[in-house]
Amino acid sequence: MNLIHRRRLGASAALATMLLATTATAAEPPLAGTWALTAADRLAPDGSRSRDYGVHPKGRLIIDGQGRYSLQIFSGERLRVASGDKATATPDELASAAMGSSTHYGTVAVDTAAHVLVFRIEGASFPNWEGTEQRRKYVLTADSLSYQVPTPRADGSVPISAWRRER
Incomplete structure (x- = not known):
């Protein structure tokens, strides 16, 4: 392989990495970065919106330049384990921990045609x-990202997550 061909391949790889770190259109900012949770809500079938992870949810979404992500959402009102030992937690404490959190990791990409985030968990x-x-419709600005989980829950509500870019 000659020097010109290697340079072209290198430039192509750099361009592919740059495109992955950006989103659907040139007008949108890159998706890569660190995001703080601002809302973890649910949209009811009647259009009303309510909190899904308590009054003070907390969370973090980190996306690197290659599209790898790690996401954590926690209810601010989870029960503490009185014994201090997870192995001896009560059924209520364990249920609060499980139902009061949502975490996953994998890769995320943007489907430009459908304007959805594609999470491969x-x-x-x-x-x-x-x-x-999972494919989730999204809205992205320079400092905010929000999306909806695609499948309604048994009660018909749809989870919505909103994030603020950390600088």
């Missing part, structure tokens, strides 16, 4: 999500 606190792909 490798590991999750909810094991049924592992090995799945």
Whole structure:
């Protein structure tokens, strides 16, 4: 392989990496970065919106330049484990910990045609999500990202997450 061909391949690889770190259009900012949770809500079938992870949810979403991500959402009102030992937690304490958190990691990409984020989930606190792909409609600005989980829950509500870019 000659020097010119190697330079072209290198430039092509750099361009591909740069495109992955950006989103659907040139007008949108890059998706890569660190995001702080600002809302973890649910949209009811009647259009009303309410808190899903308590009054003071907390969380972090980190996306690197290659599209790898790690996401954590926690209810601010989870019960503390009185014994201080997870192995001896009460059923209520364990339920609060499980139902008051949502974590997963894998890769995320942007489907420009459908304007959706495509999460390919490798590991999750909810094991049924592992090995799945989830497509979520999103809105992205320079400092905010929000998206909806695609499938309504049994009660018909749809989870919505909102994030603020950390600088």
